[in-house]
Amino acid sequence: MxxxxxxxxxxxxxxxxxxxxxxxxxxxxxxxxxxxxxxxxxxxQLMNKNKLTVVVCNKDAGKLSTQLIATINKIGMFKVAQVPGNQNPQQIADGMHTNDAMLAITIPADFTQKIEAKAKGSSNKALKSFGLQADSAKEVKLSAATPLTLYYNPSIPESIRFSVNGALGSALQIVESRETLRTLYFAINEKEMPAALENEMLNGKAAINQVPVSKNGSNKAPNATxxxxxxxxxxxxxxxxxxxxxxxxxxxxxxxxxxxxxxxxxxxxxxxxxxxxxxxxxxxxxxxxxxxxxxxxxxxxxxxxxxxxxxxxxxxxxxxxxxxxxxxxxxxxxxxxxxxxxxxxxxxxxxxxxxxxxxxxxxxxxxxxxxxxxxxxxxxxxxxxxxxxxxxxxxxxxxxxxxxxxxxxxxxxxxxxxxxxxxxxxx
Amino acid sequence: MVTNTSLAVNIENLGFHYPGNSGVTYHDLNLKIAEGERFGLFGPNGAGKTTLMNLMTGLLIADTGSIELLGHKIGTKSKTVNKLFGFVPQDFSFYQELSPIENLQFFGAWYGLNRKQIAQRSEELLEILGLTEVSHKAVENFSGGMKRRVNLAIGVIHNPKILFLDEPTVGVDVQTRHAIIDYLKQLNNNGTTLIYTSHQLSEAEGLCEQIALVDKGEIVREGKLDNLLEEYGHQDLEELFLNLTGKEYRN
Structure with a gap:
């Protein structure tokens, strides 16, 4: 020893x-x-806590593009930085650098017009199928809205890009659904849809409960440390x-x-x-x-x-x-x-x-x-x-x-x- | 089994070769060194002095024959036989990062001494070898002569009965050489058998009473130094050395 x-x-x-x-x-x-x-x-932090800055170039003067921007803001995932609507793609890319943004979207000039037309067409089709409109009424062909353009920094992970795409798709869906619902309601009742009813119909979807699963039941998220x-x-x-x-x-x-x-x-x-x-x-x-x-x-x-x-x-x-x-x-x-x-x-x-x-x-x-x-x-x-x-x-x-x-x-x-x-x- | 207790070293019919026969080879070598002798082992470079010393200390294992130290067979590492001797290799065999006292504490413990014995012997040796003032300084900063003295102190901390010394004074100044030789004589007077190799033949002459000249894996001549000088009619060991081993270069 x-x-x-x-x-x-x-x-x-x-x-x-x-x-x-x-x-x-x-x-x-x-x-x-x-x-x-x-x-x-x-x-x-970039992935989990910080909101992704998104530069928005709105070329549309209508109300629906404003609603779309408000909906994107509400998602909670993005921080919107608006730039003037007359910018070309190079100016938008510069705007991304200036705003330290990884993403940018442009809303086309006919966004409101196309969504409204689609909503009207959908409404007419619905009324016709309910038997509330004469068969002789003019059939309007439904056409998709002009696409939005999403610019992204190539270094952004693919999984994040898919999430962004999904979130923007949801925002668009909400705007389109709301407009269709309003148009249909007006066509039937010849008056504006009450806000409470609209809210109930659009926001009353099933909730998603989130349950953390770990061996000791802890809900602490793993971090870099x-x-x-x-x-x-x-x-x-x-x-x-x-x-x-x-x-x-x-x-x-x-x-x-x-x-x-x-x-x-x-x-x-x-x-x-x-x-x-x-x-x-x-x-x-x-x-x-x-x-x-x-x-x-x-x-x-x-x-x-x-x-x-x-x-x-x-x-x-x-x-x-x-x-x-x-x-x-x-x-x-x-x-x-x-x-x-x-x-x-x-x-x-x-x-x-x-x-x-x-x-x-x-x-x-x-x-x-x-x-x-x-x-x-x-x-x-x-x-x-x-x-x-x-x-x-x-x-x-x-x-x-x-x-x-x-x-x-x-x-x-x-x-x-x-x-x-x-x-x-x-x- | 203990036999031949009056002999410090008894080598009988020793056979040894390096793997691939790459170095010196011994065949049927016999050598006896009595207890208390000051024995010198000399020979040109590559003659086999260090090999023989390594065999006697158990660093190399003989192919055939036997080596006994004070009647104990060497060959397998045993506490008894390894405690009997001390070894002062030609290379500095200690930890350069440590001080002399720290080296002595470690090697003393591994020689089986207790704390009190280590403290007492360390103090004595550092004093005798003039290292007291630097006893707590790292050895790596010492001069060659100081390192040689540390090397010697470690080899004798356990008061060995036999001390093997492989060129203990190589590369040192006159003062250090004298100090080392004086201390070795003092050890011998106290009963330690010295087995010594060196190329410093004048120094060896002053230290050794009994010598063996080794060359090409054989003992060329062995006996009392005075008798050999008289027999060959030479004035000193160097003349005798050249006479028996020749003047050609050795590699």
Missing amino acids: FKLRASIIKDVRILLRDKVGISLMFIMPVILVIVVTSIQNSTF QHNVPAWTIFAMFFIIMSLSGSVVREKVSGSFIRLKTLPTNFAVGLLSKQITYLCVTLFQALVIFSLGLWFFPYINLPALNLPADILGLVVVTIAVGYCAVSYAICVGVFAHTQEQANGFGAVSIVILSAIGGLMVPSFAMPGALKTISALSPLHWCIEAYYGLFLEGAGLKDVVISIVPLIGITLVFQALTYVGLKRKNLI
Whole structure:
């Protein structure tokens, strides 16, 4: 025990003097988590909270285009910025830039006229079918209104564009239906339709109840913080490879190892010491990044991190992730011949494992073959376990399905390390 | 099983080759070093001195034959045999990021000493080797001579019965060399067997009583230094060395 304690003290001393290693392990992930969360947060806000600015160029002087604009405003999704109706497409595009808008619509000059004509035609057809109009009455052919034009910034996601299209379609539907209803009412009763009746008929549609579904019944929406803090914590934990594998290689190739091999102590004690020391480092990294999310993010206008309800689950998952990261780093250190090999392979492999593991692009968005490969990355199981806790409100028993493969991969790393040490006659 | 307790080292019928026969090869080598001796192992570059020392310290494993240190067979890492000897390799074998005292604390623990023993021996050694003033400074900033002294201090912290020294004074100034040699003699007077290699033959002459000349994986001559000089009619070890190993370059 005294030997292990002495080894841990030695490793901690060396670690504390490795300024570059500490920077890579703490400062880099802190910067990454702040920068990426800030960028993603502004995108989240754009999609979720901010209204989309839409430039409206109304070329129609009639009442229905005014009603259409009012209806678009009422949807709640858009902030309307009107520009003069005489603008050409280039001026409209300029207006989009000026108003920082991703969308613009032009309402054609004959909008009111065409809608009114269509409403009248529909009304006549209806009266005829009710038998309230002579068959000799002139049949008016129904024609569609002149289309509106929607201009959009190509960077706007397709899903948003479809939503916008749907919302504008609904607004148009409301204006057309209202006009048809009014025309029909007037044709039958020869007086204006009462506002209360119109309101009742147009707005009395069935409501849509929205029910959030999560494992703990929480209705908190995932935000950039909930996504990024766990992801970059995992990345930081695995990035200790830069310090740990380098330390193993340095010890192997330096003169100190020659002496260590002649001492009456097994090198396995040295490796156990490194595992304990660096596991503590990974837990401290998690503590730092989670604390940042909890207390620092609100100061820089980012959403605060919501810790999972199951804190025991969070601790268990964090230890499993940290131990896997440490095992991987030692395994690489045992097989690498030089520090350059360990650092180069270590950094590149972590970036690749992060990418295929779903830290950079969610694994559900990956094509089929990549999804299968993704399961081979330990980081995939780490992020699955964390997302279960942070985003779905899951508890420890729910994320065991992710922890078990993670432990399996860790055991593979440990077995490989043992084989490497034996083959190199180090234990 | 303990045998030949009066011998510090007993090598019998040693056979060794590197993988692919890439280095020196030993066949049926025999060597006995008595307890308390100051034994010098000399030879040109590539003669096999370091290989032999690595075999004696268990860093390399012999193909055939046996090596015993104070009657204990070496070959498998055992606490008993590894506690018996100290090793001062030619390379600086410590953590350069740590201070001398921190290195001694770590290596002392791994040699099996307790906290009190480590503290006591560290203080003694740092004092004897003139490192007390820099005992808390990182070794990486030390001069070559200071690093050699740290290297030596670590090798003797556990008061070994046998001390293997591979070129312990290479690259140091005269003062440091004298300090190291004086300390080695002091250790020997206290009962430690010294097994030493060096290319500094004049220095070796002053330290070693018993020598072996190694060349091409064989012991060319072995015996008391004075007797060998007399036998070959040479004034010093260097003349004897050139006579027995030749003057051509060695790689």
